Amino acid sequence: MSLMTLTATITGGQHPDYYAGRADAYDERNSGTTLHELAHRSTVIADLHSSTQYALGYADRVLELRREHAAQAAAQTDLAHTGATA
Template structure:
């Protein structure tokens, strides 16, 4: 006889709408929307979406995308700087 283990479908204690917002921001970015476009969409969500948790999840993912891009840019600049310094 086996015993079924109940595992929560949601981690972190957030509302499912929070994860739906994160997923939508991820999907839109993957489809080609840049951070500026996502930020404009976020401002519309903040003003008019009936579910605050959805907007919070969308915002969290947009901010993560922005940080990821800034970190990538900083890393690439550092590598380029080091390559230029080594070439001297």
């Protein structure tokens, strides 16, 4: 006799497609896709993908990546102007 194990899905209240979109954007960035290319893909996905949640997840991850990039650029600029070394 086998028993089925029930576990709660941890999705933070979001649809699983949302996390699939985030994961795809994450994977594409790690495979060398530029931020510009990701932003373009995000707009195409928003127009053509059948799942709105997937498109939202993809776009959210791209926006996070752009914010991370902007923060790093600002920090590096600050270091360059102050002459401090990291």
